[in-house]
Amino acid sequence: xxxxxxxxxxxxxxxxxxxxxxxxxxxxxxxxxxxxxxxxxxxxxxxxxxxxxxxxxxxxxxxxxxxxxxxxxxxxxxxxxxxxxxxxxxxxxxxxxxxxxxxxxxxxxxxxxxxxxxxxxxxxxxxxxxxxxxxxxxxxxxxxxxxxxxxxxxxxxxxxxxxxxxxxxxxxxxxxxxxxxxxxxxxxxxxxxxxxxxxxxxxxxxxxxxxxxxxxxxxxxxxxxxxxxxxxxxxxxxxxxxxxxxxxxxxxxxxxxxxxxxxxxxxxxxxxxxxxxxxxxxxxxxxxxxxxxxxxxxxxxxxxxxxxxxxxxxxxxxxxxxxxxxxxxxxxxxxxxxxxxxxxxxxxxxxxxxxxxxxxxxxxxxxxxxxxxxxxxxxxxxxxxxxxxxxxxxxxxxxxxxxxxxxxxxxxxxxxxxxxxxxxxxxxxxxxxxxxxxxxxxxxxxxxxxxxxxxxxxxxxxxxxxxxxxxxxxxxxxxxxx
Amino acid sequence: xxxxxxxxxxxxxxxxxxxxxxxxxxxxxxxxxxxxxxxxxxxxxxxxxxxxxxxxxxxxxxxxxxxxxxxxxxxxxxxxxxxxxxxxxxxxxxxxxxxxxxxxxxxxxxxxxxxxxxxxxxxxxxxxxxxxxxxxxxxxxxxxxxxxxxxxxxxxxxxxxxxxxxxxxxxxxxxxxxxxxxxxxxxxxxxxxxxxxxxxxxxxxxxxxxxxxxxxxxxxxxxxxxxxxxxxxxxxxxxxxxxxxxxxxxxxxxxxxxxxxxxxxxxxxxxxxxxxxxxxxxxxxxxxxxxxxxxxxxxxxxxxxxxxxxxxxxxxxxxxxxxxxxxxxxxxxxxxxxxxxxxxxxxxxxxxxxxxxxxxxxxxxxxxxxxxxxxxxxxxxxxxxxxxxxxxxxxxxxxxxxxxxxxxxxxxxxxxxxxxxxxxxxxxxxxx
Numbered sequence: 001x002x003x004x005x006x007x008x009x010x011x012x013x014x015x016x017x018x019x020x021x022x023x024x025x026x027x028x029x030x031x032x033x034x035x036x037x038x039x040x041x042x043x044x045x046x047x048x049x050x051x052x053x054x055x056x057x058x059x060x061x062x063x064x065x066x067x068x069x070x071x072x073x074x075x076x077x078x079x080x081x082x083x084x085x086x087x088x089x090x091x092x093x094x095x096x097x098x099x100x101x102x103x104x105x106x107x108x109x110x111x112x113x114x115x116x117x118x119x120x121x122x123x124x125x126x127x128x129x130x131x132x133x134x135x136x137x138x139x140x141x142x143x144x145x146x147x148x149x150x151x152x153x154x155x156x157x158x159x160x161x162x163x164x165x166x167x168x169x170x171x172x173x174x175x176x177x178x179x180x181x182x183x184x185x186x187x188x189x190x191x192x193x194x195x196x197x198x199x200x201x202x203x204x205x206x207x208x209x210x211x212x213x214x215x216x217x218x219x220x221x222x223x224x225x226x227x228x229x230x231x232x233x234x235x236x237x238x239x240x241x242x243x244x245x246x247x248x249x250x251x252x253x254x255x256x257x258x259x260x261x262x263x264x265x266x267x268x269x270x271x272x273x274x275x276x277x278x279x280x281x282x283x284x285x286x287x288x289x290x291x292x293x294x295x296x297x298x299x300x301x302x303x304x305x306x307x308x309x310x311x312x313x314x315x316x317x318x319x320x321x322x323x324x325x326x327x328x329x330x331x332x333x334x335x336x337x338x339x340x341x342x343x344x345x346x347x348x349x350x351x352x353x354x355x356x357x358x359x360x361x362x363x364x365x366x367x368x369x370x371x372x373x374x375x376x377x378x379x380x381x382x383x384x385x386x387x388x389x390x391x392x393x394x395x396x397x398x399x400x401x402x403x404x405x406x407x408x409x410x411x412x413x414x415x416x417x418x419x420x421x422x423x424x425x426x427x428x429x430x431x432x433x434x435x436x437x438x439x440x441x442x443x444x445x446x447x448x449x450x451x452x453x454x455x456x457x458x459x460x461x462x463x464x465x466x467x468x469x470x471x472x473x474x475x476x477x478x479x480x481x482x
Numbered sequence: 483x484x485x486x487x488x489x490x491x492x493x494x495x496x497x498x499x500x501x502x503x504x505x506x507x508x509x510x511x512x513x514x515x516x517x518x519x520x521x522x523x524x525x526x527x528x529x530x531x532x533x534x535x536x537x538x539x540x541x542x543x544x545x546x547x548x549x550x551x552x553x554x555x556x557x558x559x560x561x562x563x564x565x566x567x568x569x570x571x572x573x574x575x576x577x578x579x580x581x582x583x584x585x586x587x588x589x590x591x592x593x594x595x596x597x598x599x600x601x602x603x604x605x606x607x608x609x610x611x612x613x614x615x616x617x618x619x620x621x622x623x624x625x626x627x628x629x630x631x632x633x634x635x636x637x638x639x640x641x642x643x644x645x646x647x648x649x650x651x652x653x654x655x656x657x658x659x660x661x662x663x664x665x666x667x668x669x670x671x672x673x674x675x676x677x678x679x680x681x682x683x684x685x686x687x688x689x690x691x692x693x694x695x696x697x698x699x700x701x702x703x704x705x706x707x708x709x710x711x712x713x714x715x716x717x718x719x720x721x722x723x724x725x726x727x728x729x730x731x732x733x734x735x736x737x738x739x740x741x742x743x744x745x746x747x748x749x750x751x752x753x754x755x756x757x758x759x760x761x762x763x764x765x766x767x768x769x770x771x772x773x774x775x776x777x778x779x780x781x782x783x784x785x786x787x788x789x790x791x792x793x794x795x796x797x798x799x800x801x802x803x804x805x806x807x808x809x810x811x812x813x814x815x816x817x818x819x820x821x822x823x824x825x826x827x828x829x830x831x832x833x834x835x836x837x838x839x840x841x842x843x844x845x846x847x848x849x850x851x852x853x854x855x856x857x858x859x860x861x862x863x864x865x866x867x868x869x870x871x872x873x874x875x876x877x878x879x880x881x882x883x884x885x886x887x888x889x890x891x892x893x894x895x896x897x898x899x900x901x902x903x904x905x906x907x908x909x910x911x912x913x914x
Contacts, residue, residue: 081522365848381834396848400815405843405854410528412837414830414860424845424852 031222031251034115036141040098042225046070049195052098056164056198059171069184069194076188084341086312090286095227095258097196098142105137105144105162116145119220134213135160139230140220142198149215157206158242160215163231166202173204177235181264181294181320190290193229193262200230200261205240205271214243214276214462219259221250221285227258234264236271236299245276245465249309252282256311259285265293265301269323272300278465280472281309283339289315292347295355297323304461306333307342308472316374318347321355321386328357331457333469335476336369336401345374345406346390350416354385361392362454365401366476372404373422381412392422395453397446397477427453447477501608502600509628516622525619528806528838529777533746534720539692540659542630543574558652558681559712559907563899565679567593568650571633572685574662577654589643596634596665606638610669610700616724618750618779623694623722627663631696634665639674639705648677648708648897655693655715656685664723666697670705670733677708679900682723684716684743691719698726701733703757708736710900712907715743717772724750727764729789731757738765738895740904741776742911748777755782755789755817764793765891767904769884769911770803770835780809782824784817793824796891798884799835808840811854815846824854829861829887831880881912 040051049070053063078087106112112120120138135149137160144162153160159170166174184194201217221228236242250257259281267273273293281287287310293301303317319328330346348357363371373392394403405422427449435445451458451470458466498506519526519534566586570578576595581587592603600607612628615621635651653664668678684691693715701707715721721744729735741747753762768776782791797805807826828837839856861883869879888908892901 082524381836394843394845396845396850399818399848400846401848402846403843404845405841407839407841407856408527409839409856409858410836411828411830411839411858412835413833414835415833416830417859418857420839420841420854420856422841422843422854424843424850426848426850 036099036101038100042096043093044097048097052196066195069191072185073191073195094225096225097227098198099223099226100143105147107148112146116140134211135215137201138218139199141222141226144199153211156209159204161202163200163202174202177266178233182262182290182292189260189288190262193260197229197231200232203234205236205242207237208239210241214245217246219248221257225255230261232263235266236273238268239270241272243274247278249280250282250285252284257285259287261289263291267295267299267301269296270298274302276304279307279309283311285310287313291317293319295319295321295326295328298325300327302329304331307344308335312341314343316345316347320349320351322351324352324354326355330359331460332361333454333457334363334371336365336371337476338367338369341370343372347376348388350379350386353383356387359390362457364395364450365403366397368400370402375407377409379411379416384415386416388418390420394424396426447474450477506629509625513622513625513629530775539661541661543661559903560650563903564647565650566645566647569635570652572654573656573660574633590640592636592638593649594636599636606669610698611667614726614728616726616750616752620722620724620750624696624724627665627694627696631663631665633663637668637678639670639676641671642673644675648679651680653682654685655691659690661692664695668699670707671702673704675706679710682713684719687716688718689716691716693721695723700728701735703731705733710738712740713743717745719744721747727753727762729755729760729762732759734761736763741768746775750779752781753791755784757786758788760789762791766795767888767891768797770805771800773802775804777806782811782822784813784820787817788819790821796827798829799837800831802834804836806838810842811852813845813847813850818847818849820850822852826856828858830858
């Protein structure tokens with residue numbers, strides 16, 4: 001099968017735009033004409049939910065969980081009293097909630113169907129795996145197409161599988177925490193995910209096991225009007241450590257696509273979880289994701305969240321600091337180009353003594369792009385020694401770029417310290433002039449300045465991601481000046 | 483339930499010009515049409531919505547006999563402050579007036595009660611009164627003020643006139659279930675200069691009062707205005723106050739609000755920087771004790787290039803008090819070279835106090851310098867220990883530390899007499 005061209009030719013302006021922006025989207029902007037064996041059709045009703053559950057041969061408690069979630073989803077209004085009204089443009093009736101070619105993920109690369117294999121090969125997944133990953137799962141629309149965990153990691157007792165398999169094979173491990181960090185009713189989109197979730201990674205790391213190489217998941221939307229609702233749950237038992245990375249792409253269709261994931265992390269006593277996301281969805285994807293971690297005593301959860309793609313991203317990774325001396329950290333990088341709104345931030349809920357949290361957010365607005373930081377820090381009373389430090393810096397590239405900052409900090413009691421600082425600036429003309437004088441073009445100079453702005457954060461990414469991120473930013477910056 | 487006839491009866495419309503009666507009637511309709519604040523309104527996030535009810539208040543003003551104006555003058559902490567003129571309102575009625583000295587009146591300065599201004603200077607009222615909505619959530623209470631106010635004042639300073647000594651305005655509520663509606667309009671023409679001190683208080687410390695105050699501060703090109711609002715409402719007062727600040731080209735406005743009283747006191751302040759070179763300095767000091775709730779919302783809107791604003795709100799929290807600071811800097815698309823700063827500092831002096839801070843930015847121009855900061859912290863134990871080791875009891879230590887914490891803001895005032903009066907007023911809260 002041949003790759004399909006984009007279904008509608010972009011208008012001249014968009015083409016010029018794309019040329020100016022460079023090839024940022026092109027790595028992911030292709031789709032294959034797949035014949036799906038399972039298709040729940042368009043729109044969402046109780047039958048859609050029952051269909052998904054039946055296809056997956058789920059236990060009755062999961063179906064009940066889904067049906068309750070559907071009720072909650074329908075009952076909740078869109079949060080437009082604080083969020084952008086762009087949410088009203090999502091047509092829930094048009095979305096296809098479940099599409100899959102098969103039910104069982106392939107364990108070896110050779111078994112993966114040719115056209116899906118082509119997708120992931122184009123995106124470089126198999127090479128990545130050979131190079132440095134401990135395990136990888138690749139999700140194509142609703143289901144995992146390929147899932148593999150290296151033998152050595154499996155021998156340590158690490159479980160790494162998709163949500164359907166995990167709930168079927170290890171309910172004793174996963175049921176206990178499933179939907180506990182993010183309750184169904186947390187928000188409208190977490191309820192939607194709970195009703196129709198499919199795919200995603202469920203990971204369990206046994207006590208004391210330190211997974212040396214990162215585990216990775218790759219999410220791919222291939223079909224138009226499709227909604228991807230993966231569900232991820234990572235449980236790190238006492239003293240264990242894991243790094244998990246996810247990447248996402250989709251082709252650019254003429255109509256909007258919805259991605260609404262729920263990601264729950266549980267770090268038991270002394271465990272460490274690092275969760276890295278590089279989101280590069282096509283610029284018409286609504287990316288509405290709920291991410292939250294629960295950190296027990298001495299545990300540490302670190303979210304590294306990088307948003308470059310999508311039309312609208314609303315994502316505020318959070319940590320509930322449940323045990324004494326727990327630590328939470330969010331590092332957020334957002335780049336908003338023309339037509340994009342990156343509404344990102346962080347949530348830190350302190351629920352035990354001596355817990356500390358750090359939020360560092362850097363955003364770059366290019367052209368008419370809009371970057372928003374929204375944060376919540378909550379320190380209730382009768383705790384002592386809690387600390388939060390928040391820094392948000394925004395860089396505006398063009399005269400019509402936009403940035404917003406909306407933090408909310410609640411502190412009860414006198415035994416804590418919180419600090420919040422934010423700044424907005426542009427790249428100074430002197431800096432650009434200096435670089436131009438040394439022979440760089442204006443665009444190169446701007447790109448260098450922007451990379452300098454996020455350099456200290458980008459360096460916290462694993463090497464490959466950090467290089468990739470810098471490259472993406474260079475590409476996004478092309479044509480933004482001059 | 484509340485008819486237009488009632489509103490008419492409250493404000494003795496017969497005497498007022500037609501246009502003012504219409505303004506009032508329209509405001510009364512807005513008041514009745516607007517709902518009370520709702521929980522899902524972002525502008526009321528963290529507010530104690532349940533505590534906001536107008537039930538039981540005598541909305542038309544006060545029952546019983548008017549209070550003696552000279553008697554309540556003693557309530558003022560500004561007795562030792564030299565002033566050019568003063569107006570004192572008790573329960574919405576003018577109780578005392580110290581008129582402007584002749585030379586200022588000759589120059590065309592106007593400082594008179596709002597009723598008088600409506601009769602004599604309708605052009606000023608029509609041009610400036612509530613021309614700029616504060617738009618921070620209290621529209622219902624602002625409309626109520628317009629519909630019912632009889633205790634307002636107009637300060638008008640013509641081009642190039644400087645008033646060296648401050649002008650003083652006092653608003654006192656007395657009796658039970660009394661409502662007051664202070665309404666102040668300040669107009670400074672080109673290059674004029676003035677300082678206005680406005681004082682709000684309850685005659686009895688525990689009385690149940692309702693206050694909805696509004697003020698409009700306009701500084702024309704090159705004008706300098708200093709506005710000080712200080713309130714010591716009773717601890718059982720529900721108080722709303724809005725400041726609408728407009729600064730034109732090269733104008734400078736400094737506003738300082740000191741909040742000491744109230745059961746629940748909400749203050750909204752919106753600065754609009756409308757001409758290049760305009761500057762607004764927005765300051766506030768709050769001492770929150772007992773179960774008091776202070777709710778402060780601010781907007782700094784930069785509408786022209788090369789404007790600047792600087793906001794510093796300091797809260798000292800004791801006992802089970804709660805404060806909210808929600809501020810937003812808005813830089814409109816053409817307001818390049820904006821320099822805006824916003825800072826909220828919360829000093830936590832009790833384990834049961836709660837501070838909420840929402841410092842926000844909305845920036846739509848790229849060549850700007852906008853920063854904000856928010857901190858909530860206690861006094862380092864070493865400092866407290868040091869004071870105690872010198873024989874200073876914990877309560878006095880708190881008072882000293884709060885005084886030190888506030889000094890940065892008070893030092894920004896040029897008038898030392900006002901500084902001294904405000905210091906005494908703040909100390910007074912700790913003596914109770």
